[in-house]
Amino acid sequence: LDGVLVYTDKFHYLAWKKMADRIGVPFDETINNRLRGVSRMDSLEIILERSTRKYTQEEKEDLAEEKNGYYKEFLKKMSPADVRPEIRGMLKELHKRGYQLAIGSSSKNTKFILAQTQLTDDFDAISDGTNITKSKPDPEVFLKAAEYLCLFPNECLVVEDAASGIEAAKAGGFCSAGIGDANSADADYRLEKLSEILTVVNQ
Ligand code: G1P
DSSP states (O other): OBTTTBOOHHHHHHHHHHHHHHHTOOOOHHHHHTTTTOOHHHHHHHHHTTOSSOOOHHHHHHHHHHHHHHHHHHHTTOOGGGSOHHHHHHHHHHHHTTOOOEEEOSOTTHHHHHHHTTOGGGOSEEEOTTSOSSOTTSTHHHHHHHHHHTOOGGGOEEEESSHHHHHHHHHHTOEEEEEGGGGGSSOSEEESSGGGHHHHTTO
16 A cells, blocks of 8 residues: 555654654654554654653653554645646456455555545555554465455465565565565565556566
């Protein structure tokens, strides 16, 4: 979802930054890049590596909630216009060719983002931060997605923008396609544009 179909990276960055600035912990784009595909609490742990004090579990939960509040304000402004027409066309074309489509995302805001951008009906199954206990590079999120589609991992293609996602796909026995940052990772296919999936699946 994030970084493949929609670009929420900047919203995550601004929301984490606002929280980190308030508690006086240094946070920049380099740290933000390490958060891709990582769960909310694990992301917070990465950010707090730079903190000079320790936080209790309860304080950490409050910080994660604070960040999510800022983040959701950005998400509320998202609309169908945030999904490029060629991406919508590609999803429809994949369905037409008989493929099933699932989301495999660590985000607990997945369903909200899909609703805001009117993408919900384009997917047959959703595996997200609400049904997993381990974040990527653990393959759990993709294994659940395959299970919801009643498919074996070797019948699926995982499309990822994060190196940790490509690692997760491999660990779960999935074929993978990398886009963006993951284009240089260890993916089976490297995509310049998402619409190139249409040529990959025909091979
Ligand atoms: C979570 C993390 C975020 C990460 C995202 C991956 O999103 O907070 O850092 O990039 O998963 O999709 P959230 O559940 O907070 O929406």
